[in-house]
Amino acid sequence: MATPPPGYGAGPYGPYPPQQGPYPRQAGPYAPQPGPYAQQPGYPPPPGPYAPQPAYAVPPQQAGGGCRVCGCLPAAPATVRGHQGLLVVMRFLSLPGPFCRDCGTATYRRMSSDTLWQGWWGPLSLFITPFTLLLNLGPRAAFRRLAEPAGGFRPPLDPGKPLWRRPPALLVLVPVLLVVLGIPALVVTGLLLREAAPPVLAVGQCVRNAGDWKDQDLVVTDCGSARAELRVSKRLTAGEHCAAGDYLSDPKYGGGDGWTVNCLTPLR
Numbered sequence: 001m002a003t004p005p006p007g008y009g010a011g012p013y014g015p016y017p018p019q020q021g022p023y024p025r026q027a028g029p030y031a032p033q034p035g036p037y038a039q040q041p042g043y044p045p046p047p048g049p050y051a052p053q054p055a056y057a058v059p060p061q062q063a064g065g066g067c068r069v070c071g072c073l074p075a076a077p078a079t080v081r082g083h084q085g086l087l088v089v090m091r092f093l094s095l096p097g098p099f100c101r102d103c104g105t106a107t108y109r110r111m112s113s114d115t116l117w118q119g120w121w122g123p124l125s126l127f128i129t130p131f132t133l134l135l136n137l138g139p140r141a142a143f144r145r146l147a148e149p150a151g152g153f154r155p156p157l158d159p160g161k162p163l164w165r166r167p168p169a170l171l172v173l174v175p176v177l178l179v180v181l182g183i184p185a186l187v188v189t190g191l192l193l194r195e196a197a198p199p200v201l202a203v204g205q206c207v208r209n210a211g212d213w214k215d216q217d218l219v220v221t222d223c224g225s226a227r228a229e230l231r232v233s234k235r236l237t238a239g240e241h242c243a244a245g246d247y248l249s250d251p252k253y254g255g256g257d258g259w260t261v262n263c264l265t266p267l268r
């Protein structure tokens with residue numbers, strides 16, 4: 001590596017011919033490399049270090065041994081849980097480890113997936129199911145941290161599809177959708193109802209009746225408008241009467257107590 005710099009320095013820009021010089025030199029550096037590569041043939045030695053790995057036979061010494069399903073190592077002593085709601089009865093399922101990475105992940109996915117559709121069917125289960133699913137996140141994380149399983153008496157389980165790509169995962173969307181869609185629905189309903197609330201009439205305002213007289217739908221209208229039909233002429237109090245020819249507004253337009261009635265005088 002020290003050889004190239006001299007080449008660059010020397011070839012300040014009269015360069016190109018000189019470069020030819022460096023190239024031959026490179027041949028030099030490459031020549032040495034065969035040295036290290038020669039060592040690689042010594043790759044047989046690595047088998048040496050790998051040979052100690054047969055010390056993998058040692059792991060069984062790790063307390064508890066390997067995966068309960070396949071015997072592989074490494075394995076984590078985590079417990080995967082499930083829940084079944086059966087209207088009145090409910091079942092708490094648990095499968096203690098140790099699990100290797102793949103068997104643990106497979107077990108986590110299967111039990112969580114089952115819980116997603118079997119878990120909700122009971123009043124208490126509604127609350128226990130999300131709790132169970134959350135509890136499983138701990139073991140899931142533990143399995144993920146494990147190295148690739150090896151050395152078992154049978155192949156590890158196939159972890160299969162991620163939980164969120166299994167159909168039961170859609171069921172978790174039901175409560176989510178209820179909340180996500182339910183709140184806006186309540187707000188919109190509230191706004192519509194408020195908009196539909198009858199206006200409280202004030203003396204001097206003009207209205208038109210978009211309904212009939214038994215089921216009034218009074219709409220406040222500009223008095224100068226051709227559509228205005230009636231003027232609110234008086235707010236009736238006990239013992240008073242409207243002028244002859246007046247209409248009475250429905251109490252729902254009186255506001256507050258629901259008893260106040262207005263006199264409506266035809267404009268023409």
Ligand SMILES: [Zn+2]
Nearest residue numbers: 067070100103
């Ligand atoms: Zn396993």
